[in-house]
Amino acid sequence: MSLGLLNKEKKIPALLMTIGKNMGLYPDGHPEIASLVDELHEDISSLLSGRERLTYSFRDGQIFFEEEILIEESFSCIELTSWCEAKNIDRVIFLPQVDREEIIRFISLLRIKPGADDFDFSAEFKLAGFAHIEVKKLIAVSGKGTDKPGEDERQGDIKKYELATVVISDIFDKTRKAETFDQSKVDGIVDWLVKGVLSKDSSFGALTSLKNFDDYTCRHSINVAILSLNLGLKLGLREEQLVWLGTGALLHDIGKMHVPIKILNKSNKLTRKEWEIIKAHPVETLRILSGWASIEKSALAIGYEHHMGCDLSGYPESPGGTRPHVFSRLVQVADVYDGLTSERAYHTPFSLAEAQNYMLNEVEKGLDQTMVKLLVD
Ligand SMILES: [Fe+2]
Ligand SMILES: [Fe+2]
Structure with missing residues (x-):
């Protein structure tokens, strides 16, 4: 995937996914991952310089930046969407001063398959005490969604x-x-x-x-x-x-x-x-x-x-x-x-x-x- 041609807002989901996938291939601290994390941290920080927060939403297999749907990324970042959906994550919010260590720890949690060693994302997320990353979970609203499985x-x-x-x-x-x-x-x-x-x-x-x-x-x-x-x-x-x-x-x-x-x-x-x-x-x-x-x-x-x-x-x-x-x-x-x-x-x-x-x-x-x-x- 060529990441260089995309806007920063669009590049961020692709980087989150690519880093998560590479974490399974390379050992911790590998230069391949380190340089992608640097790039991601730089993009997030630069977008945050004019904002109070960056919000990505994940709904029905689609990715949104603020309220704008990212059509192509909804297809090219399927793994990222499925990681979030598997943990019922509706929104990921980055706040100013987020640091690269937080980003690495967050992606490491995000990419773990639920069910692996009784992994509980909510508990682990709380325990990790993220100061500049928030997640919102999907809340069932009456009239929205359906009881029919699937x-x-x-x-x-x-x-x-x-x-x-x-x-x-x-x-x-x-x-x-x-x-x-x-x-x-x-x-x-x-x-x-x-x-x-x-x-x-x-x-x-x-x-x-x-x-x-x-x-x-x-x-x-x-x-x-x-x-x-x-x-x-x-x-x-x-x-x-x-x-x-x-x-x-x-x-x-x-x-x-x-x-x-x-x-x-x-x-x-x-x-x-x-x-x-x-x-x-x-x-x-x-x-x-x-x-x-x-x-x-x-x-x-x-x-x-x-x-x-x-x-x-x-x-x-x-x-x-x-x-x-x-x-x-x-x-x-x-x-x-x-x-x-x-x-x-x-x-x-x-x-x-x-x-x-x-x-x-x-x-x-x-x-x-x-x-x-x-x-x-
Ligand atoms: Fe044909
Ligand atoms: Fe045809």
Whole structure:
């Protein structure tokens, strides 16, 4: 993660998380940690020079500075949010004169998993006697929240899903204008998606039913990633492989940003020329993603091959006539399924059962039936 480009307010959550994670990797006092703590202490002190306090809030998986939501950090700092949520911490407040030793002690407490050796965060926090750091705990307010187990998490995931569409929309806009964007934004969303799918919570998978015609391509990208990751989980992929699969699935249509919107949303039959333009999007996706500093080959394959079909009846042509990568065949099934169940300019949405039936029985050309069966199971 490149921390140097961010505002101090935005950098602080990233530094808190990075230091906490590094504490598990390096011994106490290691120069790597010491220099990050110096940077964090400097940023907090400099922001406090014009304020009485710095308040960060953690609600529904989102991070706020004062009242402003930090959208990208809510994805890129998932560990920090989960450390706070696990201890019911609603707010962290830094006061003037906070020193670097307090910061180190605070992060050490924050990163401990509850349940480890009967660890009691509140008791430990009180005992440590922090003079310049305060935490506020979440208080249940009547009418807010719900008694239904898991319902609060679901609401948090829905909010996060909506935020993800904002981040993706910004990435797509920048791609359309041929501007660069910070790749860590994509990594943050993929991390959230992989963790959500690994939690095996069915309500996370249900996020794919949040359709909206207006920002179809953003939602479609997130939905295809969730559906693909669920299939990847059923195939027994490792977490690292799920990250590659999630990245390719999330960005599979990024090449469409170079297709005029009026062609993408056309409800009448496409002309031959328009169809050729649409068919070029996998090649464009490959071209865009190939420029990334670090992208795994299987994610590139998804971009290029997700319309190829396992019988090679689709597009573009397979160099050497080889069958598409297993991830590409998997994403193609997720892609077709989300397309069929979404409202589009050229068709009304299929019900889930109709879509499954269509994919199983009418056998859309080139769909890998093993993957279709995995989706339907
Ligand atoms: Fe596509
Ligand atoms: Fe697609």
